[in-house]
Amino acid sequence: MSETRECPACAMPTDAEAPECEVCGYEFPESKAGVTAMTWLFIGLMVLFAVPLLAWLAGWFG
Numbered sequence: 366m367s368e369t370r371e372c373p374a375c376a377m378p379t380d381a382e383a384p385e386c387e388v389c390g391y392e393f394p395e396s397k398a399g400v401t402a403m404t405w406l407f408i409g410l411m412v413l414f415a416v417p418l419l420a421w422l423a424g425w426f427g
């Protein structure tokens with residue numbers, strides 16, 4: 366007995382243990398931790414660019 370999960374691409378219920386959607390072929394992320402790590406990496410990069418930009422803006426307008 367296996368559970369099902371909703372495919373984010375086509376919104377159809379698919380086998381929760383399947384590596385990809387049986388309907389549209391969407392590949393599920395291997396783990397939520399991987400998605401979270403990528404999210405934090407993206408946020409980190411945004412901060413790296415945003416902090417100097419904000420510092421420059423503060424110096425320009427301040």
Ligand SMILES: [Zn+2]
Nearest residue numbers: 372375386389
């Ligand atoms: Zn799908």
